[in-house]
Amino acid sequence: MRVLLVGAGGVGTAITRIAARRPFLDHMVVADYDLSRAEAAVAALGEGGSRFSAARVDASDRAAVTALLAEQRCDVLLNATDPRFVMPLFQAALAGGAHYLDMAMSLSHPHPERPHELCGVKLGDAQFEQGEAWASSGRVALVGMGVEPGLSDVFARYAADELFDEIEEIGIRDGANITVEGYDFAPSFSIWTTIEECLNPPVVYEADRGWFTTAPFSEPEVFDFPEGIGPVECVNVEHEEVLLVPRWIDAKRVTFKYGLGDDFIAKLKTLHALGLDRTEPLTVGSDRGAVKVSPRDVVAAALPDPAGLGDRMHGKTCAGTWVKGTRDGRPREVYLYHVVDNQWSMREYGSQAVVWQTAINPVVALELLASGAWSGAGVLGPEAFAPKPFLDLLVEYGSPWGLREQ
Numbered sequence: 001m002r003v004l005l006v007g008a009g010g011v012g013t014a015i016t017r018i019a020a021r022r023p024f025l026d027h028m029v030v031a032d033y034d035l036s037r038a039e040a041a042v043a044a045l046g047e048g049g050s051r052f053s054a055a056r057v058d059a060s061d062r063a064a065v066t067a068l069l070a071e072q073r074c075d076v077l078l079n080a081t082d083p084r085f086v087m088p089l090f091q092a093a094l095a096g097g098a099h100y101l102d103m104a105m106s107l108s109h110p111h112p113e114r115p116h117e118l119c120g121v122k123l124g125d126a127q128f129e130q131g132e133a134w135a136s137s138g139r140v141a142l143v144g145m146g147v148e149p150g151l152s153d154v155f156a157r158y159a160a161d162e163l164f165d166e167i168e169e170i171g172i173r174d175g176a177n178i179t180v181e182g183y184d185f186a187p188s189f190s191i192w193t194t195i196e197e198c199l200n201p202p203v204v205y206e207a208d209r210g211w212f213t214t215a216p217f218s219e220p221e222v223f224d225f226p227e228g229i230g231p232v233e234c235v236n237v238e239h240e241e242v243l244l245v246p247r248w249i250d251a252k253r254v255t256f257k258y259g260l261g262d263d264f265i266a267k268l269k270t271l272h273a274l275g276l277d278r279t280e281p282l283t284v285g286s287d288r289g290a291v292k293v294s295p296r297d298v299v300a301a302a303l304p305d306p307a308g309l310g311d312r313m314h315g316k317t318c319a320g321t322w323v324k325g326t327r328d329g330r331p332r333e334v335y336l337y338h339v340v341d342n343q344w345s346m347r348e349y350g351s352q353a354v355v356w357q358t359a360i361n362p363v364v365a366l367e368l369l370a371s372g373a374w375s376g377a378g379v380l381g382p383e384a385f386a387p388k389p390f391l392d393l394l395v396e397y398g399s400p401w402g403l404r405e406q
Contacts, residue, residue: 001026001370004069004098006059006089007080008032009190010307011103011146013041014351014359015080018397020048022363024370029072031057044350059085065092074098076369078362082192083107084279087126090141094130099139099369101362103146104193105240108200115201116215122203123243127379135378142365144381147319147338148174148256149240150361151382151394155321155336155401156241158387160249163334167251167325172241173335175225175232175259178315178342178353185267186309188317188354191300195277198260198268202236205246205254217265221257225318226404227339232259248383251325271299310352313342317353322406333406338399348398364393 001024005012008030019025030052032038038054045052057068059081069077069092077093079086079102086106093100105124112120127143134141144150152172160167180186187194201213217235224231234257245254260268271277276299281292320337342353349356365382368374373389382390391401 001076001366002072002074003028003076003078003366004031004065004072004074005029005078005080006031006057006065006085008034008038008041008054009080010305010351010355011359012080013044013307014349014356015078015363016041016045016049016052017349017351018356018360018363019366020045020052022367024367025051027072028052029055029068029074031055031068033058060088062088062092062095065089066096069093069096069098076101076366078366079103080359082190083196084192090127090130093141094134094137094139097137097139100141101145101365102143103150103358103362105143105149105243107196108238110201111213116213119203119211119213122211123238123240131379138377140369140376141379142369142382143379144240144244145362145365146358147361148172149244149382150358151338151401152241152319152321153244153382154387154390156245156249156323157383157385158391159321159323159334159336160251161387164323164325164327164332167249167323169253169255169322169324170245170249170251171254171322171324172239172256172320173223173225173234173259173322174257174319175223175229175234176315176317176354177229177232178313178317180309181312181314183304183309183312185264186304186306186312188306188309188313188352189358190306191303192296195268195271195296195299197238198258199272199277200238202238202256203242204236205242205251207246207252211243217260219255219257223257223259223322225259225320226335226337226402227316227318229316229318229339233261234259235265244381245383247381306352307355310342310346310350313346313352316341317357319357324406335404335406336401337404338394338401340399360394360397360399364390364397367393
């Protein structure tokens with residue numbers, strides 16, 4: 001398998017470090033707008049980097065990406081950029097006859113009049129609209145294949161297949177006890193993406209209502225996370241699982257709640273109140289010195305790069321899927337989860353826990369596609385595939401998952 005990886009940031013770099021240890025990969029082209037960043041990711045692999053090369057590409061330039069796919073004879077495009085670039089890369093893969101994987105889906109747009117009640121354009125709508133074209137191409141666009149969405153969706157499919165007869169609710173619950181030494185505010189993941197998902201109206205699914213929205217940070221609950229993380233208050237956040245799970249799994253309710261903490265929520269609310277979460281460029285300065293800049297990009301530039309925080313980070317991060325329903329006529333609740341300790345991921349891979357936990361899942365999926373264990377055509381979520389091969393291979397990668405009866 002020949003792969004074009006677009007994006008050499010924290011997650012993209014972690015992908016190269018994981019993939020370099022697996023024999024299924026014939027070659028991976030690591031492409032980024034900043035060529036030096038792509039070259040650094042390849043150089044960091046040392047002798048293990050013989051199957052990797054670096055290239056420069058603008059992720060927003062569909063024609064350039066399609067040309068690079070052809071030039072490098074790539075079978076798959078793996079998107080490790082932020083969600084702004086989903087659609088040009090998604091369309092470039094289709095035009096280039098390649099399979100496609102991403103870890104975040106096309107952007108949503110709130111309902112113009114009732115944003116906290118009704119959905120406008122939902123996450124992934126623009127991709128699912130092209131499902132027929134992808135099915136006709138015989139290629140698969142595997143969307144939302146990170147950790148959340150991604151592994152969390154695999155857990156949901158496994159629970160539906162193996163653990164329950166009927167499902168009342170599937171709730172993705174994400175929490176951590178990670179601290180960053182020396183910083184009061186240093187998100188461990190892309191602040192651009194964090195602002196997008198946390199300040200947009202969260203989506204909830206109910207079988208009798210379909211998809212609807214609530215206010216940001218609604219329905220707080222305390223969830224007890226495993227492996228020493230403990231109780232964390234979680235709130236509703238917009239996330240792809242709520243849009244993916246009901247397409248393949250029969251559940252009466254689907255939610256996503258994220259453990260953010262009061263301080264983090266307060267800072268996000270301040271950014272929103274000041275208009276610093278906006279993506280539309282503003283004119284800064286006057287006359288000849290004027291420049292156009294997005295406020296959100298300024299915030300991202302002012303904060304430390306999450307990929308470089310690993311040495312200052314301490315603690316664990318947990319991604320998981322809570323499922324409530326019945327089995328053999330009896331009530332049952334379980335939490336399927338995956339925990340990564342930052343000290344372990346830094347020691348073993350040189351990547352901090354949050355980006356490493358995201359990165360391992362598309363590599364596992366690539367290997368399943370390469371072996372034929374996973375196959376299909378069209379725009380598909382992780383729920384569309386058999387979960388057991390994925391979970392077995394995740395363990396083989398040295399990253400076990402857990403199941404807790406609630």
